[in-house]
Amino acid sequence: QQPVQSPQAVILREGEDAVINCSSSKALYSVHWYRQKHGEAPVFLMILLKGGEQKGHDKISASFNEKKQQSSLYLTASQLSYSGTYFCGTGPMNTGFQKLVFGTGTRLLVSP
């Protein structure tokens, strides 16, 4: 079952902040976050593992609450380059490889 992402779309002015949420009905072991620009392949941002990890990548960070079965992606002081569609991919178990189920995506547009 696909994780649910919210919001479906968001428009920001450059410099504003945004939060994208990813919720699952199943217990999670890991959450992956990817960004995809129009017409391109998804690009990896970060992985969060069971244990409440919070990771950061430039001005983008994320948290993982396995009790609530959800993850949030925080985009701080957004830049034009942040525009794209963000996907979370959830992994239900600790396997050597990651068989992920992806959400339907959140479209982010950052304007000048």
Added chain:
Amino acid sequence: NAGVTQTPKFQVLKTGQSMTLQCAQDMNHNSMYWYRQDPGMGLRLIYYSASEGTTDKGEVPNGYNVSRLNKREFSLRLESAAPSQTSVYFCASSQPPGQINQPQHFGDGTRLSIL
């Protein structure tokens, strides 16, 4: 550094035709995946290969077959194409030997239209 290479990049087929999408990775990854991406649906897993010599069905395997030819190559075959298979297909790979919980690396995609 090529990463994951998919061929072809674009293809138009007629209903009932067959074709094979090719994927190769040069990162020595154990695991490979095929996804399809439709508007509003995100990425859905068609088939995957956890390691060389094994393949398994994902969420949407009907109408497709796969072959893990060797560690580098993982192909996806449409035996009798249907308009519902019009989509963008992505191949991905992950898992260097001895490591777990690694990101997936995606190819540039194949845009397939079936008339």
